[in-house]
Amino acid sequence: MIRYNLGSGAKYKTDWVNVDIHATADIQADLGIFPWKIESESVDEILASHILEHFTKQDGRLFIAECARILKPGGLLYIAVPDMDKFIDCKVNGDYGPLNGYGWIDLNYFMGGDEREGNLYQRHRYMYTFESLAYALDEYGFNARKRGPMPFDSHEYAAISLYVTAVKE
Numbered sequence: 001m002i003r004y005n006l007g008s009g010a011k012y013k014t015d016w017v018n019v020d021i022h023a024t025a026d027i028q029a030d031l032g033i034f035p036w037k038i039e040s041e042s043v044d045e046i047l048a049s050h051i052l053e054h055f056t057k058q059d060g061r062l063f064i065a066e067c068a069r070i071l072k073p074g075g076l077l078y079i080a081v082p083d084m085d086k087f088i089d090c091k092v093n094g095d096y097g098p099l100n101g102y103g104w105i106d107l108n109y110f111m112g113g114d115e116r117e118g119n120l121y122q123r124h125r126y127m128y129t130f131e132s133l134a135y136a137l138d139e140y141g142f143n144a145r146k147r148g149p150m151p152f153d154s155h156e157y158a159a160i161s162l163y164v165t166a167v168k169e
Helices: 057-070 084-093 107-112 130-139 155-160
Strands: 003-006 017-020 043-049 071-082 142-147 161-168
Touching: 043 057, 057 071, 057 130, 071 084, 071 130, 071 155, 084 107, 084 155, 084 161, 130 142, 130 161, 155 161
Parallel strands: 003 017, 003 043, 043 071
Antiparallel strands: 071 161, 142 161
16 A cells, blocks of 8 residues: 655654655655656555644645545545634634644734744635635535544644545546
């Protein structure tokens, strides 16, 4: 089974091919340069944990398209992103407790990328609700469903995360 951990950063996973811009990855690559140098329909599973929000809306769609291209039919795409609905609910209710102390609660900074974040790659450029993510995935032949965190997810972000599994049809 071939499994890719896209945007692995410091979250190196054994039994996965870790792909990131940093030299600590198994494959050093800028995932913002399309197409990727990965053979079409060669991958069984992809983990994209807290990477999609770092792309613009347009580049996020290109990212999803590349995932569709490299996944085998029936392949699984596991996505974790900040859940915009959770942040909006907290803002409307004036209670940020459900975010479990997450520091980036000002939506102006959170959605546009706070200049206080010195690493340009770490700034958020687009945010998703389940509906907006499922719509984007559907455009590229995926069937998406919500899920809870799995053992390979970054549990430190569970309070703010939307977890989705998408099956390539």
